[in-house]
Every structure is written in structure tokens, then in C-alpha cells.
Amino acid sequence: GENVEQHPSTLSVQEGDSAVIKCTYSDSASNYFPWYKQELGKGPQLIIDIRSNVGEKKDQRIAVTLNKTAKHFSLHITETQPEDSAVYFCEPNAGGTSYGKLTFGQGTILTVHP
């Protein structure tokens, strides 16, 4: 199955700073790279995703970059706000071939201080 490592495990920033979380994976068949945000007491929710034919995708203050050769992708949050405080998970997968191999990173606890 997929080996997924996510770093850092905790990240503390001041409001307005940028935050970067990196996800490294092992399965070269992975072709779908989502990031999920989990707020306290809720289930994870997709915030951005990227496919293997694209190197970067941006949606307002968040972006995801992909390096398929090195097998890692990163979440970038600019101009952080207190409401960005949450746990973030990556979940690289190979789409239809993944089935029971869906593997999440261990999560990054992001704290944005006002």
C-alpha cells in the first residue's frame, strides 16, 4: 500500500504569515492529490486537490503544488487567518485502483495566532 508522510506535525504561525505543509508518498501510480481540512468536532472536508497532469493549482489564499518525480505535494496557505486553524490531512491516491489502499497522512495541526 501507499506510505504517506506529512510534515510538520504541528505548525504555529502569526496571522498574516504563510504556512506550508508537505506530503510525501511512495506509490508512483498515485494520480489524485487532495488536501482535507478538519475543524474541531467535525469531519474532514476537501479544500483543494490536484491531478497528476497539473503542477500547481491555486484557489484564493490556498494553493497546492505537485512534484511527481520526487513524489511529494504541498499545501500553501498565504495571509493566514485565525479561521485557518485546523488539522490538515493529505490523501494521495491512485483513483480507481486504490480501493482499500486509501491512506491519509498523520495530519498537521495548524495554529494561527491573532
Added chain:
Amino acid sequence: NAGVTQTPKFRVLKTGQSMTLLCAQDMNHEYMYWYRQDPGMGLRLIHYSVGEGTTAKGEVPDGYNVSRLKKQNFLLGLESAAPSQTSVYFCASSWVLGNTGELFFGEGSRLTVL
């Protein structure tokens, strides 16, 4: 739209008791999943289903059983609860994995086994 609904949201059991967690989705998704979330362990897949009447084991299936008698429902059963099963359980659903791969999560069920 309700999305993915889990019941109950909280439950306390004694060791050896049994219980069933119910997951219902109204998005006509083919795939459904049960995860458990423990501190520092991220989300781990217990069982999943690729369609009505089918189930399969995930990463940590021991001590759990599942059933998918109707497309919209996915039940997770604990026949003889153990303290190691104290966790937060999340149900998720998605379109066929070869599509987007996005997972839609419920809000979680917190189970404590004494």
C-alpha cells in the same frame, strides 16, 4: 442537503457490549467507508464498500463487522467492544474512485469503551 449523516454521535459502552453505528448518505454514492481517528494516528480505514451488497477489509478491520444492504446505508458493528476501540469513527462516501476521488465525511461518532 444532508450529505453524510452518522448516528449516534456519542456512545459509552462497557467492555463486551455490542453496538452498531449507522451511516446514511443521500448523494447516491457508490463507495462508502468507515475510518477511525486516534490521536497522532490520523485516519485509518476499517472497512469499505464498493457498492450495495459488497464489503471489504481496510487497514484495521479486526473487531469490526460491516453491512451494506442498501446503497445509501453503511453499518459498522462492534460485536464485543474493547477499550482499544475507544475512538472517533468517521463514515465517508464518494463517487466511483476512478472519478474525482473526493471523500465526503460525516461529523463523526465518538465511542468510549470502559
